[in-house]
Amino acid sequence: MICRLIDGITLGAWQLACPAAPAAPWAYAAAIAGIAATLLLALRARKRPLPLRILTAALFALGFILLAVATERPELRRSLDQAQGGKIVVLLDQSESFWREPARARGALNLAADRIEAFLASMSDGQAAGWRGELRGFGRASGGLGGESTAAHLADTLLSYRVDRAEDASNLRAGLLDGLAALLGGDGQGRVILLSDGLASEAPDDALWAEFRALGVPVDVIAAGASTPASGLVAANLGPEHRIGQEAVLRGTTLGAGRLVVMQKERSDTLEVAGGDTLRPLRLTTVFDRRGLQGLQIGFDTASVRQQRNLFTLVRGPARLLIYGPAPWADALPEARWRVERASPATPLPPADYDLVVIDGLEPQDFPPGHVDELLAAADGTGLMIVNGGLRGSVTDEQVISAWNRSVLGPILPVDSDPRLFVQEPPPRDIVVMVDVSGSMGGRRLGSAQSAIRAILAQLRPQDSIAILPFSSDAHRPFQKSAATQKTLEAARRYTDGLSAGGGTAPETTLQSSARFVSNYCAFFFISDAEFEPPKSAPQCFTTAISVSDSRFPMDVSAWGEEILLGEDGSADNIPFRYFQPEERKEYYRDGLFTPLSVGGDGLPDPGLGVNGMAITYPRSDARVEWLHALPPPDPLFAWRRDARRPGVVAGVFLGPMDAQWGQSALPATEAMLERLLGWPDQDRYLVQLLDEGDRYMLRVTPTSAAGVIHQGALSASLTWSNGTSNGISLQFDRRQGAFVGGVPAPAAGGFQRALLVLQEGANIQRIPVDFPPATALSGQRAERLDFGVNAEILRAAEQKTGGISLAEQQISAYPSRSIHEVVILAHAFLSLAFAFVAAGVWSRNLSSR
The missing domain is CATH 2.60.40.10 (Immunoglobulins)
Structure with missing residues (x-):
């Protein structure tokens, strides 16, 4: 309120101002009370000289008034006009479609120069001098076409610019990013003038427009483009998807005379196109005989230029299955999913033309020399399945799979048939110990069980793994499966020493849960006092059953693998576990009818039929075993493997005979087995x-x-x-x-x-x-020659989403002058003066009382 009395008073170039709200009422009340108290004291001090009393009262009054004014935060202001300045970046399209008609391109440059000159003319000389300019171009990439200069010189540069060589692409996004980067860090305003046809090989997105808008940089547009396409291949199109073996239509448009060439794998078709001044549509047909993304190349040769473009389509359809050998089940495969072809091994077909090759009961020597190498070369994309067939000779004779193991295909197969390799150095083994800790296992029986576990741990190598599953009425906290390192084995021994007995005996749950530990090389050890009802489940790996009482197990555990009677006071330190001391197997075939055992919950469906024998093989560590022999040892019936280094290589083996039943009741299992060997089973995903x-x-x-x-x-x-x-x-x-x-x-x-x-x-x-298709090798222009006209949508987005204008319709608006203020805060000075006056008043009062 008091400050408002001096608000607006000018002191030369400065002006007093009170921007704050009036002081609070308590400030005025305090000032009035202080002044009244000062006057009262001055009147009471009648013995003092009158001038001193007046001086004291005035000093106190001025101090309180200044204190009230300080609460309104007075200040001195001085206005300074600042000339407007900034930078203009002209982005020039360097593409062939923009420069195909030079007169149109030159018209865009001339218009840009006129707009810049008019913009500068709308300012004072001082303001215009603050504007700078730069010309930058974009084609495949973006870059400067000259250094930064005054805006007036930029207009001259546009009028004299000539393109050296138009480019075959128009990366508008890169150009805009480059232009924005040229503006960042500068003083004053910034704007971009875009000269383009908008036919971008890489277009901007909304995020880029938002960045321009956030930085306050408008994009003004001058649109220009060719009125017609250049001669040659104007357009080419192949539908996004087709069916295998069905006609596919390739559509194109040409302008002028030339030779049209269509290349598809080893096939090449040529068509002479007559000249003319109008666009000519073309329609060609072809057929794709392979599934997947199939590419072809279309080219157009004229007297001056050769154009090429690669087109792709997704080809779906039945998997092509090539069969060698009897395979009676193959004829029952549904035609909607499988396209079966049979061939004689004496005159084999190119394997790379098929999705899967099945060889039933044949050996490498049944094929011409070199064909097995063709199978290996085609394996990257063509699945392979070897069916061993029935017993050949006696069980001690090598079987069909042995011949394939010795061929060049041996390294990609999922199994090996040579038992000696697996005796000398067994692959990594997965060991699982299931131990009974029920109440009847207390005392010496638990001690015998712990002795057996320690003996098992002593047999392990670092590449093996170990898990311990204790059980009583329910499963207990397990020792989780871990690699058998020295640290793990020490932890497993401490875990074993901490086991205690209590509760009933129910091994069923633990036996069922052991299925998740099934692998190519797994072994179970089942330790108990044998005092429980026979379980309904049986383990799916070679199992050593160890009794720590004088009783035998109440079921036929010999079918599991091995049974050992350790007894209550027994020590397992010197017991030779058969699993850890494998004998070299002399047989190559397990004869007799058996029902395959499916491995795991996500394996193949149960075929529901018996298999009359199978070749004995040993799965490789990275193979996937789907069906096992019903009785240990867990010899694989069907296994498959995908190469870790080349995921397109997949091979499977069926180690028994596959008769006609595999195309009847077991057809779902057969199809599931074949699909494992296809790389692309779900075509419609x-x-x-x-x-x-x-x-x-x-x-x-x-x-x-x-x-x-x-x-x-x-x-x-x-x-x-x-x-x-x-x-x-x-x-x-x-x-x-x-x-x-x-x-x-x-x-x-x-x-x-x-x-x-x-x-x-x-x-x-x-x-x-x-x-x-082959990489495109061009002599002359490429994709840009197919384009003409103006992409109005992109250019309109550049204007609307950044606050720019179309310079074909409007002038660049002059920027308003800006002013800034220099401000000096007076509140602190008023506070200092207030305290100074109050102090002087106290001094004068003391002086007058002497």
Whole structure:
């Protein structure tokens, strides 16, 4: 209130101001009370001289008044005008489609120069001098076309600019990012003038427009483009998906005379196209005989330029199955899912043309020399299944699978038939100990059980694993499966020493849960006093049953593997466990009818029939065993393996005979077995598209309804080449397209190349073969020559989403002058003066009282 009395008073270039609200009432009340008290004291001090009394009262009054004014925070202000300045970046499209008609491109440059000159003319000379300019261009990449200069010189640069060589791409996104970077860090305003046809090989997105908007940088647009496409291949299209063996239509558009060439694998078709001044549509047909992403190359040769473009389509259809040997079950496979072809081993067909090759009961020598090498070469993408068949000769004779193990295919097979290799150095073994800790196991029996466990632990190697499962009425806290390192073995011994007895005896749950430990090389040890009812479950691995009482087990545990009577006071230190001392097996075949045992809960369906014998083999450590012989040892009946280094290589073996029943009651099991050997079993899970972008491909994966909802980031992809190298593909989910998209590097120059696209969504893996046409080798322009006109949508977005304008319709608006204020805060000075006056008043009062 008091400060308002001096608000607006000018002192030269300065002006007093009170920006704060009036002081609180208590401040005025305090000032009034202080002044009144001062006057009262001055009146009472009548013995003092009158001038001193007046001086004291005035000093106190001024001090309290200044204190009240200080609470309103007065200040001095001085206004300073600042000339407006900034920078203009002109982004010039360097693409062939923009420069195809030079007159149109020159018109855009001239208009930009006129708009800049008019913009500068609307300012004072001082303001115009603060504006700078720079010309930058974009094609495949972006870069400067001259250094920074005054804005007036930029207009001259545009009028005199000539393009050296137009480019075959228009990376508008890179150009805009480059232009924005040229503005960052500068003083004053900034704006971009875009000269383009908007036909971008890589377009900007909403995030980029938002960045321009957030930084206050408008994009003004001058649109220009060619009125017609250049001569040659104007457009080419192949549908996104087709069925195997059915006609596929390739549509194209050309302008002018030339030779059209379509290359598909080893096949090449040529068509002479007559000249003309109008666009000519073309329609060609072809047939794809392989599943997967199939590519073809379309080229157009004219007198001045050769254009090429690679097109891809996703080919779905029945898996092509090539059969050698009897395989009576194959004729019953449903045609909707399997396309079965039979061939004689004397005149074999190219294996690479098929999804799966099945060889039933035949040996490598049944084929011409060199064909087994062809099978190996084709294995990267073509599955292989060897069916051993029935007994050949006697059980001590080598069987069919032995001949394949000795061939060049041996390293990719999931089993080995030579028992000597597995006696000398057994593979890593998975050991599980199930120990009874019921009440009847108390005392010496528990001590014998602990002795047996310690003896088992002493037999283990670091590459083995160990798990201990105690049980009584229920399963107890286990010793979790761990690698048998020295540290693990010490922890397992302490765990064993801490076991205590109590409760009833119910091994059923533990025997059932042991199924999750089944592996290619597993062994169970079942330790108990044998005082319980026979369980309904039986272990699925070779099992050593150890009795720590004088009783034998109440079931036929000899069928499990081995039974040992240790007794209550027994020590297992010197007991030779048969599992750890395997004898070399002399037989190569287990004769007799048996019912296959399915391994694990997610294995193949139960075939529900008997198998009349099987070859004896030993699964490799990285093989997947699906069916076992019903009785230990756990010899595999069906096993398969996918090569870790080359995921396209997958091979399976069925080690018994497969008669006609496998195409009847066991047909579901047969199909499931064959599907294990296909890399791409779920064809309808995704729509996969591959788009040629010149120096790379763009992969687009759209989940179908069968795939359900895939969370962002839940789908990964990689591309594996025939030489074993692999490229990861970074997929990002694009909500606008409803698809995962990512860039794929183009293969090295050469002919048609085969690769494997691996899509993984959790546990679901799809391996889709891809045939890449030769890399495009161009003489002259490429994709840009197909484009003409203006992409108004992109250019309109540049204006609307950044606050820019169309310079074909409007001038650049002059920026208003800005002013800044220099401010000096007076509140502290008023407080100091207030305390100074009060102090002076106290001094004068003391002086007057002397």
